[in-house]
Amino acid sequence: MQIDQQMPEWYRARYNQLRDQALLAESGARPTFTPIEMTESSVLHRETIPGGWYWSTLLPRGQALRLINTSGNNGVSVGLWNADDLSERYNAGDTIKLQWTTCLTTGRVLFSDMGRVLTSIIGDSCGFSDTLAGGSTPQSNARNFGNEGLRNTRNNLRLIAGKHGMAQHDVTSCITFFSHISTQADGSFRWIDGDIRAGDHVDLRAEMNLLVAVSNCPHPLAPEKSFAPGPIEAVRWQAPAIKPDDLCRTFCEEARRGFENTDPLFV
Amino acid sequence: MPEYDISKVFSTITLDQVVAARVPWSGVVRKGQVLRIIDLESQQAVDALFYNAHAYHERYSAQDTLVNQGAAYIGKGGRLFSNEGNVLMTVVEDTCGRHDTLAGACSCESNTVRFGHETKYMHACRENFLLEVEKYGMSKRDIVNNVNFFMNVPIMQNGELVIDDGLSAPGGFVDLRAEMDTLVVVSNCPQVNNPCNGFTPTPIRVVIGDPVSI
Numbered sequence: 457m458q459i460d461q462q463m464p465e466w467y468r469a470r471y472n473q474l475r476d477q478a479l480l481a482e483s484g485a486r487p488t489f490t491p492i493e494m495t496e497s498s499v500l501h502r503e504t505i506p507g508g509w510y511w512s513t514l515l516p517r518g519q520a521l522r523l524i525n526t527s528g529n530n531g532v533s534v535g536l537w538n539a540d541d542l543s544e545r546y547n548a549g550d551t552i553k554l555q556w557t558t559c560l561t562t563g564r565v566l567f568s569d570m571g572r573v574l575t576s577i578i579g580d581s582c583g584f585s586d587t588l589a590g591g592s593t594p595q596s597n598a599r600n601f602g603n604e605g606l607r608n609t610r611n612n613l614r615l616i617a618g619k620h621g622m623a624q625h626d627v628t629s630c631i632t633f634f635s636h637i638s639t640q641a642d643g644s645f646r647w648i649d650g651d652i653r654a655g656d657h658v659d660l661r662a663e664m665n666l667l668v669a670v671s672n673c674p675h676p677l678a679p680e681k682s683f684a685p686g687p688i689e690a691v692r693w694q695a696p697a698i699k700p701d702d703l704c705r706t707f708c709e710e711a712r713r714g715f716e717n718t719d720p721l722f723v
Numbered sequence: 724m725p726e727y728d729i730s731k732v733f734s735t736i737t738l739d740q741v742v743a744a745r746v747p748w749s750g751v752v753r754k755g756q757v758l759r760i761i762d763l764e765s766q767q768a769v770d771a772l773f774y775n776a777h778a779y780h781e782r783y784s785a786q787d788t789l790v791n792q793g794a795a796y797i798g799k800g801g802r803l804f805s806n807e808g809n810v811l812m813t814v815v816e817d818t819c820g821r822h823d824t825l826a827g828a829c830s831c832e833s834n835t836v837r838f839g840h841e842t843k844y845m846h847a848c849r850e851n852f853l854l855e856v857e858k859y860g861m862s863k864r865d866i867v868n869n870v871n872f873f874m875n876v877p878i879m880q881n882g883e884l885v886i887d888d889g890l891s892a893p894g895g896f897v898d899l900r901a902e903m904d905t906l907v908v909v910s911n912c913p914q915v916n917n918p919c920n921g922f923t924p925t926p927i928r929v930v931i932g933d934p935v936s937i
Contacts, residue, residue: 460845460915464922467915471922474838475885482883548786549827549868552884554836558825559882569849569863571832588795588825588878590786595808610806624780624806625864639878643796645789676790713836 478556481708487563492579492659494522494693501692505672507685508607512616512669513692514539515662517722520578520695523633523670527686528654531635531675533591533609535616535627536566536574539665540721542622544568548587548629554710558639560585560631563707565663565714572718573711574666576704578695579659584636584651589677591630596676601683612671620667633658635675647677661695661704663718729759732898733932744924745913747851749858751776752901752931757815760872760909761896761928766889768874768912768919769927770828770848772856772866773803773811776904779861781805785824785868795878797822797870803899806867811905816898819891823876826886827868828852829914838916851910859906871912872897874919886917900934 500519505511507527515521523532538544547569552558554567561580565573591609598604613627634656636648660668672688674680698705705715729736737756741763742748752758760769775781787804789795797803799817802810814822827833828848835843852866873891878884899907909929915922 459841462915464915467922468918470838471917479883479885483881543862543864547827547833547868549825550830550833550836553826553886554833556884557882558878558884567833567836569830569832569866571830571834571836588786589790590784593787593790593808595787596790625782627806628784628867629786638880639795639882640880643794643878645793645795677793710836713840716840717832717835 478708478710482557487703487707489562489579489581489583491581492696494691498694499691500694503690504687505670505690506687507672510612510616510669510671511690512667515666515668515692517662517664518695520659520661520693521668522657522659522691522693524657524689524691525634525654526689528652529634529672529674529685529688530652530678530680531632531673532688533630533632533671533673535613535630535669537667538568539667542620542626542667544570545626546574546629548631551587555708558588560587563703565704565711566631567714571714573663573714575660575662577658578661578704582634582652582656582658585631585633586635586637586675587629587631589637589645591632591671592673592676597683600676606683607673609671609673612673613669616669632675635678637677645677647679649679664721729930732759732935733757733930734935736930736932738929738931740929742909742911742927742929744911744926745846747855747908747910748929749855749906749908750931752905752907754901754904756901756931757934758899758907759896759930761894762873762891763893763928764925765891765893765895766873766921767925767927768889769872770910770912771870771872772852772908774906775805776906779859779865781807781809782865782867783811783869788824795825797824803870810902812899812901814897815900818895819873819897821875821890822897823871823874824868826871826876828910829912834916842916846913848910848912848914852908855908886919888918888921
């Protein structure tokens with residue numbers, strides 16, 4: 457079969473089938489959050505990140521990063537690169553398009569620009585994140601707090617990238633956990649209050665060797681009038697072995713194909 | 724009806740070119756000039772990247788654009804922001820009303836995930852982008868999430884998103900006024916696996932000129 461020489465009707469039927477299958481997965485048995493026990497013996501490193509500051513770590517395949525929202529902050533932003541090839545990085549557009557959803561929580565994966573899975577969200581007690589609007593910038597701090605000189609995610613991620621030999625063009629999209637944004641019918645974003653709790657955590661399992669950048673700054677659409685993010689905790693730990701029924705690897709066909717693109721890097 | 728008589732829009736035309744289906748195009752739009760992108764046959768997605776023509780490290784940022792306007796789609800009045808928080812271009816006219824900047828451009832690699840591994844060896848927008856930006860000394864690292872003119876990507880309140888049939892009619896257009904000298908890189912999308920171009924890529928027309936003063 458010549459897949460690039462079919463009639464439009466053939467492609468449409470195929471697209472409709474893929475769409476229906478994907479939306480069924482999303483609307484049907486949505487993944488539920490089950491806390492994963494992180495024993496002390498599995499902990500490799502702990503660090504407290506002060507409000508407004510940044511931290512980064514190398515996260516080898518199979519290890520996980522637990523971000524604990526100790527202070528109940530409105531947002532913790534994360535940028536991701538393939539540690540073995542820094543030109544490969546998180547791609548927000550691909551991540552939402554390939555999974556047919558902007559709702560990135562337990563069971564979903566984050567994609568690179570090369571069709572590979574960077575990390576699996578193996579646990580998310582909050583359930584809400586945003587990868588449409590991005591992290592804070594000098595401009596968003598000027599708008600929200602009247603002070604563009606406050607610490608911001610754009611510059612935090614640039615500092616991390618710079619310390620790893622990268623430059624401005626390596627800092628593109630990020631994802632902000634512990635943030636609940638809803639998109640209205642006219643396209644406008646609405647911040648939904650009341651879903652962020654102190655003590656919430658997200659577990660990200662590395663599916664390739666990663667450079668992970670964390671910026672502890674509030675989401676730019678959060679309603680706070682003063683800039684006062686508290687500390688958060690980052691824990692690098694050894695994730696449990698992956699079983700055949702692993703949620704993130706089996707939840708949807710798109711993720712499964714993403715892993716088929718990723719795993720050959722490590723054979 | 725769409726305005727076909729572009730002499731009423733431009734006092735001087737510096738470029739008027741048809742871009743065939745599936746191929747890339749790039750050009751510089753000087754500050755104050757207008758770029759008109761015309762969807763000649765309807766429903767053709769036009770993937771576009773924007774760079775400060777004098778400093779390519781300043782470029783279009785989808786996330787800056789969305790957070791600054793507080794909304795997911797681009798329409799008339801929309802400002803396209805750079806990663807430095809500056810406005811590259813403003814949408815000053817628009818017959819379609821709905822343009823996407825969330826879903827990014829198709830690539831051989833992402834197509835395998837979305838449509839199956841058998842779609843890997845099909846022409847894709849990021850191949851067009853890569854060949855085009857290399858002419859300016861740039862590389863894959865300079866390709867970011869772009870604007871998809873005339874592409875319809877509705878987001879539901881529950882977070883679902885699909886690529887729906889485009890809303891643009893034959894001859895539909897979007898006018899972009901440059902707020903700084905801007906390098907525009909276009910891939911006239913070859914994707915046939917989703918409805919971004921009715922599963923049939925078609926040509927577009929690009930016009931750059933100085934607008935008639937009002």
